[in-house]
Amino acid sequence: MRRSVERVTDQNIRELRSQMEEVLFESGSITEHLRHVARDADYCLLLSDATGIVVQGYADTSASREMAEEGLATGSRWSESAIGTNGIGTCIVSRRPVTVAGHAHYNHTLKGFTCTAAPIFAPDGSVMAVLDFSGRSVANSSECSFAQHIVRQAAQSISTALFRKCHQNSCIVALSREPEAMPLALNALVATDETGRLLGATQDALSFLGVAELADLGGLHIQDLWRIALDELKPLSSHNVRLSGTDGSNFYVTTFLPKKKTRSSSAPSGKAQQKARSNFKSEPLELDRVAGSDPKMRRNVELCRKLLDRDIPLLLLGETGVGKDTFARAIHLESNRSQKPYVAVNCAAIPDTLLASELFGYAPGTFTGGLKAGRVGKIAASNGGTLFLDEIGDMPIDLQAHLLRVLEEREVSPLGASAPIPVDVRIISATHRELPQLVEAGRFRRDLYYRIKGAQVNISPLRERSDIAELVQRVIEDEQGAEGAEIRIAPEVHDLFASYRWPGNIRELRNVMRWILSVHSDPVITLDHLPEELLARPENPQRGRVHLASDAASEPPADATLEHACERIEREKIIDALTVTKWCITAAAADLGISRATLHRKIRKYEILSPNQKV
Numbered sequence: 027m028r029r030s031v032e033r034v035t036d037q038n039i040r041e042l043r044s045q046m047e048e049v050l051f052e053s054g055s056i057t058e059h060l061r062h063v064a065r066d067a068d069y070c071l072l073l074s075d076a077t078g079i080v081v082q083g084y085a086d087t088s089a090s091r092e093m094a095e096e097g098l099a100t101g102s103r104w105s106e107s108a109i110g111t112n113g114i115g116t117c118i119v120s121r122r123p124v125t126v127a128g129h130a131h132y133n134h135t136l137k138g139f140t141c142t143a144a145p146i147f148a149p150d151g152s153v154m155a156v157l158d159f160s161g162r163s164v165a166n167s168s169e170c171s172f173a174q175h176i177v178r179q180a181a182q183s184i185s186t187a188l189f190r191k192c193h194q195n196s197c198i199v200a201l202s203r204e205p206e207a208m209p210l211a212l213n214a215l216v217a218t219d220e221t222g223r224l225l226g227a228t229q230d231a232l233s234f235l236g237v238a239e240l241a242d243l244g245g246l247h248i249q250d251l252w253r254i255a256l257d258e259l260k261p262l263s264s265h266n267v268r269l270s271g272t273d274g275s276n277f278y279v280t281t282f283l284p285k286k287k288t289r290s291s292s293a294p295s296g297k298a299q300q301k302a303r304s305n306f307k308s309e310p311l312e313l314d315r316v317a318g319s320d321p322k323m324r325r326n327v328e329l330c331r332k333l334l335d336r337d338i339p340l341l342l343l344g345e346t347g348v349g350k351d352t353f354a355r356a357i358h359l360e361s362n363r364s365q366k367p368y369v370a371v372n373c374a375a376i377p378d379t380l381l382a383s384e385l386f387g388y389a390p391g392t393f394t395g396g397l398k399a400g401r402v403g404k405i406a407a408s409n410g411g412t413l414f415l416d417e418i419g420d421m422p423i424d425l426q427a428h429l430l431r432v433l434e435e436r437e438v439s440p441l442g443a444s445a446p447i448p449v450d451v452r453i454i455s456a457t458h459r460e461l462p463q464l465v466e467a468g469r470f471r472r473d474l475y476y477r478i479k480g481a482q483v484n485i486s487p488l489r490e491r492s493d494i495a496e497l498v499q500r501v502i503e504d505e506q507g508a509e510g511a512e513i514r515i516a517p518e519v520h521d522l523f524a525s526y527r528w529p530g531n532i533r534e535l536r537n538v539m540r541w542i543l544s545v546h547s548d549p550v551i552t553l554d555h556l557p558e559e560l561l562a563r564p565e566n567p568q569r570g571r572v573h574l575a576s577d578a579a580s581e582p583p584a585d586a587t588l589e590h591a592c593e594r595i596e597r598e599k600i601i602d603a604l605t606v607t608k609w610c611i612t613a614a615a616a617d618l619g620i621s622r623a624t625l626h627r628k629i630r631k632y633e634i635l636s637p638n639q640k641v
């Protein structure tokens with residue numbers, strides 16, 4: 027198979043580099059060191075993003091520059107889908123270090139190369155970059171294993187540095203099999219809050235604990251793992267405390283306490299630091315913080331609190347990015363199951379063929395190529411706690427029958443197992459789809475629909491929330507961390523936020539704020555700081571929209587019903603208030619006795635145009 031290596035544009039590279047500023051920053055001194063090694067061996071050193079595009083390539087000898095010209099260079103695209111089996115692309119898919127030598131490359135034009143690549147993990151366990159050492163094909167296996175060793179170590183150190191930075195305000199527990207002279211150099215790290223609740227773990231720590239993925243530790247405490255409270259591990263003098271695992275083997279832990287939190291008054295600290303957070307899930311919020319002060323969301327919280335410890339399945343409905351997972355997590359944290367696992371499964375993100383084994387698990391020896399010891403499914407893993415089934419509308423129909431049995435009989439049958447396992451799980455499901463329509467179309471089982479919908483909670487889209495300003499503030503604090511400077515939002519930005527449609531909801535808001543904080547360091551955010559797309563969107567009536575107030579389409583329908591009559595009167599009142607106050611939103615809102623956000627929503631709803639928007 028011959029296909030030349032694709033190259034993305036310089037503009038793309040710049041954008042990718044700016045998105046990867048944190049990895050580039052953290053990997054700086056390590057790649058500098060590797061560069062010397064690469065130069066001595068006539069190798070190219072490449073750093074790619076999570077999709078396989080090289081954002082930084084080093085070729086420091088004439089031999090390696092030749093290879094760069096053949097494709098091993100900044101901007102080249104090495105995803106498996108683009109070029110078949112290769113070092114970087116295969117490493118991304120397999121999530122582990124790989125060497126692809128000579129003819130093992132799918133693309134014949136690459137058969138002259140040997141490429142060794144290792145993944146750099148984000149603190150949430152996703153692959154965020156790949157480090158690759160590529161040279162001319164060699165027969166010498168010791169050269170290969172040297173390259174493997176050095177690339178793996180480097181990628182691991184960068185992942186650990188990112189993890190430490192992300193969890194700089196948490197307790198870090200370092201794990202080792204032997205008492206370590208330098209626990210700071212360890213890569214097996216677990217982060218906890220001050221009560222010992224697990225917040226994250228590096229890939230090495232997951233292997234150390236024999237756990238497949240971070241989600242499997244969700245909701246657990248240190249005490250659940252080792253029957254010892256964090257307080258007993260806390261003092262700095264407690265280096266190399268010896269503990270015993272459940273299998274009786276000894277290991278050693280050293281605990282590092284977080285730095286004291288301070289609030290700096292200077293401009294935002296390092297952009298790189300803000301970027302780091304962009305890849306991490308934020309810490310769980312309690313229900314009150316999730317709901318903010320929005321009245322509908324507050325009513326949702328009241329309802330959920332009444333049902334908190336009742337065995338009633340909840341169905342959360344809402345557009346993408348409104349915070350369904352965040353809400354479900356908050357319910358779990360407030361319930362009497364909070365000490366037990368919270369396990370989230372996105373039914374749309376897992377291929378249908380894998381979803382059954384993911385949910386129900388499988389018995390030892392069920393699949394060729396499966397784990398020898400079998401696999402505990404997510405349902406059993408959430409025993410005692412909460413199982414969040416996101417995008418349940420996308421669950422294949424045959425699995426729906428299986429899930430229904432779990433709900434009705436409270437036991438799960440792993441694939442290939444002879445006996446079911448009893449489970450006690452609270453199910454919270456979520457979807458952005460219209461389940462009744464799917465039921466009518468025969469794509470969702472009616473009986474399952476009624477089973478999961480013990481109570482239904484509609485999570486409001488962001489454009490309908492009255493507390494956008496509060497959310498903005500929370501997101502800023504989240505993104506900046508404790509060290510962040512005070513940031514103010516100009517009133518016109520609040521106005522624009524209140525009138526924007528936010529199709530991606532809080533996720534989009536978070537991305538917008540992340541972008542602003544990464545690119546600008548001014549203490550006040552004004553319209554000039556906003557991304558162009560936000561200002562130019564047609565949904566945003568503050569700019570660029572050409573529309574006549576007298577346009578028939580914008581008129582509410584005739585007063586056929588009381589509701590329509592009220593709407594017409596409301597619209598007129600608003601136009602009057604805006605005219606009298608010369609479109610000063612604050613004054614008009616005060617005159618009308620409503621908040622500015624509500625006024626903006628109504629202006630949008632009734633498509634009322636300011637004088638300078640009319641043609």
Ligand SMILES: Nc1ncnc2c1ncn2[C@@H]1O[C@H](COP(=O)(O)OP(=O)(O)OP(=O)(O)O)[C@@H](O)[C@H]1O
Pocket residue numbers: 307308311315316317344345346347348349350351352353416458497500501532533536
């Ligand atoms: N109340 C909130 N305050 C601050 N950030 C929030 C809040 N709710 C959600 N977020 C943030 O918004 C983003 C999307 O949240 P989440 O994943 O919970 O949404 P979702 O509705 O489950 O999305 P999807 O439908 O795509 O699965 C996350 O980054 C989350 O941290």
